[in-house]
Amino acid sequence: MEEEESKGEKGLQVNDYVVGSLRTVIYIPNFITESEQSQLLRHINEVPASRWKSLKNRRLQNWGGVVHEKGLLPQALPSWLTKITQRIGQQTGLFPSPINHVLINEYLPDQGIMPHQDGPAYFPVVAILSLESPITIDFTPHPRSKEFEMPVENEDSTVYEAVSGQIDSPSTESTGSPKDEHHQSSVLLMPCSLLIFKDQAYTDYLHGIEDSESLSLDKVVNISEVIKLKELEYPRGSLHAVTSDVTQDIGQNNIFQRTSTRVSLTCRLVLKVHKNLFKF
Numbered sequence: 001m002e003e004e005e006s007k008g009e010k011g012l013q014v015n016d017y018v019v020g021s022l023r024t025v026i027y028i029p030n031f032i033t034e035s036e037q038s039q040l041l042r043h044i045n046e047v048p049a050s051r052w053k054s055l056k057n058r059r060l061q062n063w064g065g066v067v068h069e070k071g072l073l074p075q076a077l078p079s080w081l082t083k084i085t086q087r088i089g090q091q092t093g094l095f096p097s098p099i100n101h102v103l104i105n106e107y108l109p110d111q112g113i114m115p116h117q118d119g120p121a122y123f124p125v126v127a128i129l130s131l132e133s134p135i136t137i138d139f140t141p142h143p144r145s146k147e148f149e150m151p152v153e154n155e156d157s158t159v160y161e162a163v164s165g166q167i168d169s170p171s172t173e174s175t176g177s178p179k180d181e182h183h184q185s186s187v188l189l190m191p192c193s194l195l196i197f198k199d200q201a202y203t204d205y206l207h208g209i210e211d212s213e214s215l216s217l218d219k220v221v222n223i224s225e226v227i228k229l230k231e232l233e234y235p236r237g238s239l240h241a242v243t244s245d246v247t248q249d250i251g252q253n254n255i256f257q258r259t260s261t262r263v264s265l266t267c268r269l270v271l272k273v274h275k276n277l278f279k280f
């Protein structure tokens with residue numbers, strides 16, 4: 001059977017793929033084909049175990065070099081990754097130069113990533129390719145003050161996590177700007193999809209994935225994917241087991257039950273690249 005054509009050959013009008021009211025969150029379903037997904041997973045799983053770094057709530061592979069706050073100490077991306085990053089660059093037209101850093105995250109069904117912002121080391125456009133289990137990613141307006149940010153994680157990701165507890169309460173320093181009307185929203189990330197967020201979504205919002213096996217679909221902005229999720233035949237027992245009717249299950253409970261691993265490729269550009277180790 002002929003495989004569904006991926007979004008690989010023609011340029012995309014990214015504005016056609018904007019989801020939600022923020023205007024700076026873009027969701028492209030079927031950016032890669034299922035066979036490309038399998039190839040990527042094969043590469044990801046073939047690397048030596050030492051390539052994986054285990055964190056408390058996920059494990060990750062860092063490709064492209066070490067990101068410091070002042071720039072990237074580069075390492076060439078392998079060709080199985082540039083095949084994808086070049087396509088993302090060409091198809092979206094959103095990166096001023098080739099993507100040079102990829103973080104591969106793997107989440108078990110009860111794992112996630114705390115609400116955070118990606119920090120100043122990166123160009124403010126992020127492209128996240130999703131593999132395997134569907135998941136929801138949450139966007140939350142974050143308190144404006146820099147005091148609410150602190151670098152956690154590690155030298156690989158330069159992820160800036162929100163101080164826990166403070167992200168739940170909306171900023172009290174409301175300026176009455178339209179931003180304040182945008183509360184928390186979620187995007188359902190299906191396998192093979194590409195999520196892009198940039199500009200305001202990058203600088204004024206936190207993004208995170210709940211470390212829970214049950215994900216609420218209540219705030220999902222790309223509803224058509226929820227319908228797709230309903231229609232998909234998941235293996236027996238992979239959806240919330242209240243009823244055997246998938247439609248009713250999601251419709252009534254609006255919950256997605258994670259049962260398998262999710263892998264993502266976070267593709268970013270560090271503009272400042274250090275060529276010489278000793279000048280760093």
Ligand SMILES: O=C(O)CCC(=O)C(=O)O
Nearest residue numbers: 103105118128159264266
């Ligand atoms: O796995 C994801 O979709 C999010 C990853 C992320 O936010 C990051 O690597 O900074």
Ligand SMILES: [Fe+2]
Nearest residue numbers: 116117118207
């Ligand atoms: Fe992130």
